[in-house]
Amino acid sequence: MLTTVLCLLPALLLALPLLARRYPGERVLVSLRTAGPQREPWPRPRASVAPRWRREPLIARGGQLLARSLAVRPPPVRLPAS
Amino acid sequence: MTGTRRILLLLLGGALAAALLLPATAGAHGIVGKADLPIPVWLFSWTAAVVLVVSFVALSTLWRRPQLQQQHARALFRLPRAVDWSAGALGLALFALVLYSGFAGAQISFVNFSVTFVYVIFWVGLPLLSVLFGDVFRAFSPWRTTARLLRAAGARVAPRVFAEPVLRYPSWLGVWPSVAGLVGFAWLELVYVNRDEPAMLATLSVAYFLVMVAGMGLFGVERWGERADAFGVYFNLLARLSALTRRADGTVCLRRPLSGLTDLPVRRGTVALLCTIIGTTTFDGLSNGGIWRNNEPHLQSLFAALGFNQTPALELAYSLGLLLCIALIAGVYRLGVLGVHSVSARYDTAQLTRAFAHTLAPIGFAYVLAHYFSLLLWQGQAMGYLVSDPLGNGANIFGTSGFQIDYQILPYATIWYVQVAALVTGHVGGLTLAHDRSLTLYDDPNEAVRSQYWMLAVMVAFTSFGLWLLSAVGT
Numbered sequence: 001m002l003t004t005v006l007c008l009l010p011a012l013l014l015a016l017p018l019l020a021r022r023y024p025g026e027r028v029l030v031s032l033r034t035a036g037p038q039r040e041p042w043p044r045p046r047a048s049v050a051p052r053w054r055r056e057p058l059i060a061r062g063g064q065l066l067a068r069s070l071a072v073r074p075p076p077v078r079l080p081a082s
Numbered sequence: 083m084t085g086t087r088r089i090l091l092l093l094l095g096g097a098l099a100a101a102l103l104l105p106a107t108a109g110a111h112g113i114v115g116k117a118d119l120p121i122p123v124w125l126f127s128w129t130a131a132v133v134l135v136v137s138f139v140a141l142s143t144l145w146r147r148p149q150l151q152q153q154h155a156r157a158l159f160r161l162p163r164a165v166d167w168s169a170g171a172l173g174l175a176l177f178a179l180v181l182y183s184g185f186a187g188a189q190i191s192f193v194n195f196s197v198t199f200v201y202v203i204f205w206v207g208l209p210l211l212s213v214l215f216g217d218v219f220r221a222f223s224p225w226r227t228t229a230r231l232l233r234a235a236g237a238r239v240a241p242r243v244f245a246e247p248v249l250r251y252p253s254w255l256g257v258w259p260s261v262a263g264l265v266g267f268a269w270l271e272l273v274y275v276n277r278d279e280p281a282m283l284a285t286l287s288v289a290y291f292l293v294m295v296a297g298m299g300l301f302g303v304e305r306w307g308e309r310a311d312a313f314g315v316y317f318n319l320l321a322r323l324s325a326l327t328r329r330a331d332g333t334v335c336l337r338r339p340l341s342g343l344t345d346l347p348v349r350r351g352t353v354a355l356l357c358t359i360i361g362t363t364t365f366d367g368l369s370n371g372g373i374w375r376n377n378e379p380h381l382q383s384l385f386a387a388l389g390f391n392q393t394p395a396l397e398l399a400y401s402l403g404l405l406l407c408i409a410l411i412a413g414v415y416r417l418g419v420l421g422v423h424s425v426s427a428r429y430d431t432a433q434l435t436r437a438f439a440h441t442l443a444p445i446g447f448a449y450v451l452a453h454y455f456s457l458l459l460w461q462g463q464a465m466g467y468l469v470s471d472p473l474g475n476g477a478n479i480f481g482t483s484g485f486q487i488d489y490q491i492l493p494y495a496t497i498w499y500v501q502v503a504a505l506v507t508g509h510v511g512g513l514t515l516a517h518d519r520s521l522t523l524y525d526d527p528n529e530a531v532r533s534q535y536w537m538l539a540v541m542v543a544f545t546s547f548g549l550w551l552l553s554a555v556g557t
Contacts, residue, residue, distance in 0.1 A: 003122065003123060003124055003550075003553070004373075004550060004554075006122075006124035006127070006128075007123065007124045007127040007546055007549060007550035007553065008127075008543075008546050008547065008550060009124075009127075009128075009546075010127060010128055010130075010131030010542055010546050011131070011539065011542045011543035011546045011547070014131070014135075014538065014539045014542050014543075015539050015543070018421060018535055018536060018539055021424070023531070023532050023535050025139075026528070026531055026532065026535075029139065029142045029143060029531050030527050030528055030531055032142075032143040033142060033143050033146065033527050033531070034527060063148060063151040063152070063522045066151070066437065066519070066522055066523075067522070070429065070433055070437070
């Protein structure tokens with residue numbers, strides 16, 4: 001019985017502060033996350049000529065898939081530039 | 083690299099080293115079983131929790147952008163179509179051997195090819211193969227191959243009739259038929275008293291085969307296979323953990339491990355399917371432990387008092403246990419989702435349930451591997467003599483019928499450490515997926531971090547519970 005309690009204790013110890021809406025170490029985590037140099041993405045070389053066509057993904061995947069499934073209404077239809 | 087980051091990486095490395103050091107210490111004492119470990123089992127639970135917490139800290143601070151939401155697949159080589167059909171033919175041949183040995187062989191489970199093949203190679207070996215090499219079952223599936231052959235033959239005779247499926251698969255049904263199939267198979271394996279009868283197993287295999295071929299014929303091979311074929315859906319789900327995938331044109335690609343899960347289509351019943359995978363394995367562990375053995379007779383007496391005979395009362399007690407374990411896993415996941423919902427009201431619980439469902443897949447595999455590793459290791463060797471004598475009638479086709487299982491192939495302690503490592507790795511995988519998904523869901527870092535506290539609690543709960551189950555087996 002004691003082994004059972006001791007085995008399951010880590011989960012209980014973690015759950016108790018969460019149930020009390022306490023998130024131990026949260027501030028430290030957020031500050032560590034936001035601290036440090038924010039890397040800028042590599043500058044993309046500008047294309048000398050505009051692409052003749054742009055391939056649109058036929059099937060939404062990953063984040064796009066999630067965003068579409070969660071969207072209350074779909075994004076507005078992009079009109080061609082006049 | 084900043085000092086803080088260096089400290090965090092050191093922490094992560096230290097925790098992993100500690101986890102790896104424990105086996106080394108134990109092994110040095112010449113341990114022969116997990117009951118004789120030099121350190122108490124609960125310490126493994128605590129160490130696993132520490133590894134998860136450190137992983138959580140490292141993910142929260144170092145993993146700042148989603149890395150798994152897009153599949154960056156790199157083409158490796160292309161498989162010829164002949165390989166596809168050859169695999170299908172091999173799958174059909176193995177299925178035919180299962181049926182033949184089941185019906186015509188000796189009705190003794192351990193000398194009949196069908197029982198070991200179905201319960202060990204198919205049920206335990208294929209999940210491992212799927213995680214290592216991708217969705218291999220899709221190529222070997224005997225019912226898929228048969229349905230494709232019938233469809234190809236039909237299309238030659240009456241192209242118009244076979245151009246489109248006869249019926250449209252109802253979307254409300256989702257993957258619920260697969261859930262029913264998996265619960266049914268688990269019931270057969272864990273509850274049904276005559277589960278080891280080869281003829282019964284062969285009969286059920288024929289029935290399943292016919293239902294699958296009929297369903298694929300009516301609703302379309304792929305549509306039915308991706309939703310209603312319990313084994314097809316199950317193995318495909320596990321194959322999404324793999325670093326290997328295969329495109330429709332036959333090109334084998336390399337991708338980031340786990341990234342295949344992020345575009346898992348979460349249909350109706352998908353969460354139930356994942357909970358079923360974990361819950362059935364949980365019950366298998368629980369039913370081999372002291373707590374169940376001490377309490378099951380009371381449950382059986384209860385059903386006996388209701389007028390059931392001994393065998394049905396036993397099966398009802400076990401059935402109830404099986405369903406309760408699935409409900410328990412679903413309940414823990416639901417609690418985690420409710421916790422995540424309490425952080426921000428941006429998404430409702432149904433959306434969050436779907437959004438984090440894929441994080442249960444590595445846990446499911448971890449549970450399966452941890453629980454059945456020894457079965458695969460030992461009973462899998464039985465194929466050595468069963469291939470030479472599949473009917474159990476004394477034949478010696480390949481000259482290996484005298485092969486014997488080596489139970490000392492790995493020390494007991496090593497098996498235990500493999501189980502612990504599988505559980506911890508699987509849960510770290512789940513935590514990683516949850517963290518990556520949270521980055522796409524929440525813009526506010528506070529919300530993202532807070533939501534992951536709850537997922538961490540879920541992962542630690544599943545890990546501790548899994549370790550406790552493993553440690554309780556045979557007590």
